[in-house]
Amino acid sequence: MLKKNIITAFTLLLLCLPAIFPLFKGGFYSMYDDMQVVRVWEMDKCLRDGQIPCRWVPDLGLGYGYPLYIYYAPLPYYIMEGIHLLGISLINSVKAGFILSVIFSALFFYLFSRRFFKQYVSFATTALYIYAPMRAAGIYVRGAMGESWGLVVVPLIFWALENYLAKKSKISGIILSLSLSIFFITHNLTVLIVLPIFLIWVVLRLKFYKVRSQALIDLFQYSLLGVGLSSFFLIPLIYERNLVHVETLTAGYFGYLQHFLSVSQLFVFTHWGYGPSVIGAGDDAFLGIGPIHTLAVITGLMVLIVKVNKRKLNLALFLFGMMGFLGYAFMSHSKSIFIWQNLSFLEFLQFPWRFLMMPIFISSFFAGFALNQSKGKFLIFSSLATIFIILIFYSRMFKPKDWFFINDSEKLSGENLKRQLTASIYDYLPKSASRAPDDVAPEGLIPLTGEINLKSSIKGSNWFKYDLIVESGMAELALPAYSFPVWKISANDTDIPYTNSGTLGLPKFDLTKGHYVVYASLNNSFPRTAGDMVSIVSLVSMFLIIINNILYNNVQENPALQAGGELNSDKSSSLGKPPSLTRGRTS
Incomplete structure (x- = not known):
């Protein structure tokens, strides 16, 4: 074993x-x-x-x-x-x-x-899943780590x-x-x-x-x-x-209305390029399902439907495959816009063609139902031929x-x-x-009013430590970080209150004249x-x-x-x- x-x-x-x-x-x-x-x-x-x-x-x-x-x-x-x-x-x-x-x-x-x-069939279906064009685009064009995983x-x-x-x-x-x-x-x-x-x-x-x-x-x-x-x-x-x-996640280029695919882009488009997704059918990128996977799912579903009269389970699998494949493909086409408009959370998907990860999965899996009908040497031949075809057409991407x-x-x-x-x-x-912000954040504390002598400044991943002397009677100071729950600021081990300052919303606090060790940390x-x-x-x-x-x-x-x-x-x-x-x- x-x-x-x-x-x-x-x-x-x-x-x-x-x-x-x-x-x-x-x-x-x-x-x-x-x-x-x-x-x-x-x-x-x-x-x-x-x-x-x-x-x-x-x-x-x-x-x-x-x-x-x-x-x-x-x-x-x-x-x-x-x-x-x-x-x-x-x-x-x-x-x-x-x-x-x-x-x-x-x-x-x-x-x-x-x-x-x-086993040979499983190798062939795995090859279909690995070499889906959307994976190539995700890794080598878009650099989409999250989608790749x-x-x-x-x-x-x-x-x-x-x-x-x-x-x-x-x-x-x-x-x-x-x-x-x-x-x-x-x-x-x-x-x-x-x-x-x-x-x-x-x-x-x-x-x-x-x-x-x-x-x-x-x-x-x-x-x-x-x-x-x-x-x-x-x-x-x-x-x-x-x-x-989060409004910028769905604005401008990232608005879903610009990224629907046409029927030809979904099922038969084979052009490979390194361009971005754009409005209409002019994408210089392979973002669809492709003809090989489309043919694979059609063949697999045909095998299942032939056997529907023999096994009720085959009918359930057939309906699952057909509705899953076509339903998710439909969500990538502009005809589905009424669904997008009524389910507002979908806008965070940004690109409707992201739905195609499921048709890729379904088509790769259902191809196995067709290949699995073969026996002996012909099963091995058909499985190896599938792998060979997918490598010839898609590995170049x-x-x-x-x-x-x-x-x-x-x-x-x-x-x-x-x-x-x-x-x-x-x-x-x-x-x-x-x-x-318009420019890079300052290295140390930001004096809004008053005068300070900043003797040392240490920045951690979610904390700051400053050794400073306030030389004026009073100083208003701000952390070089956005205000967010829950910043905790202390001066000489005593917690001090803060408010949000300016359009950047920086945590602002007051100190009187004297020597301080200020520690600020973002707590849970x-x-x-x-x-x-x-x-x-x-x-x-x-x-x-x-x-x-x-x-x-x-x-x-x-x-x-x-x-x-x-x-x-x-x-x-x-x-x-x-x-x-x-x-x-x-x-």
Whole structure:
């Protein structure tokens, strides 16, 4: 089994190689969201400073900082920071983030596909998922780290559900909890897009497995545990969503009305380019589903519909695939504008073609139903032919337009740094500020009135410490940071009140003549503290479940079916397949 798993893992890596090979080159490349390096840099400052979880970043917003990781899903940046802490440069850590997103996408999609199909078929469906043009655009054109990892968590949660329903063990329940937690903290927009159809899939699979009440209760508890593990992010995100400006996220270029796709762009468009998404059908970019995936889902659905009379499950799968594929594609077309207008929260998706991550997933998966009908050598031939075709047509897209031999110090200094600090300057700007700053924040305290002698100044990730002498009778001073709940300011270990100052909303306080050590720190609000506590309790609960499972050797647990042993296990794979698809299965 170990040897087979190693061979399978090597095959998956080999399958991924054309998609990630350009990223092993030294230096970096241009992308539209050229904020990835600086975001990891800020995360690094947080963790080295003991701000865990990281919420306030000190340098963005032209050095005034803002609460980026309260609102911006942090998991990909924790992963890249973990790589950086191993001694890898920031630039290479970002490239590693993209590389791992492809590898884990392949792994989890393969595991999910293996629940339904033969091994060669699963390799073919995985190739379809890896080499979707929107992934190439996400990595090599747009630099969309969150979306790249969003394509990881979609197959992850679908596989984790199948894994749990097949085994109904404590370990598989914990895997489901962890998967859901990862899902919630990886990419906000992926959650918004995927959660509705995932819940429909849950209902279909519960019906297929004929889950009884106790198992249903267990499923709910493990799902709740997953939400609890991610509460450190979810609770502040929900309860503090009104503390920052978000109107710029949907204004101008980011308004969804400019980014609908035509029918030809959705299904038959094959032009590859490095341009942005623009109004109309003139995009110099491949943002649609493409003809190969469209043909794949049509073929798979045809196989299912032929078998509808034999298996009711096939009808459910057919309807799920057809409605999911066409429904999500419809949301990317201008005819769906009435839905966008009535569901105002959809505007935060910005680009309607983001919905196409689900048609890509569905088409890659449903292609397996067609390929799985073959037998023997013809099955191997058809699967390999599918892989060959997808590589011939789409692997050429997985490369950047240009490349720059640049290192961390060059990327994070001078005009390069200033450009990154000013990019997206209005995103998540605290509402205490009515405008963004015009220039970089001062190094130390800002004297509004009076005279001071600033002897020393230290800036942390979310705190400041100053040693100063107020030389005038009174001085009004302001921190070089936006006011946000909850700044705490003390002078000589005595808490002092503050108010918001000016159009930037800086915390302002008064000091009389004398020598002071001023310390200011951004403390947790109640939602942040509550979220942290819920996550800690959930984490402890998870470990207690694991320990209990180890100590008492739960009789329901079958070690042969654990995640590490199912890459090639026919027994585990057949548990999740519709009965009509399990006959005659060979490796």
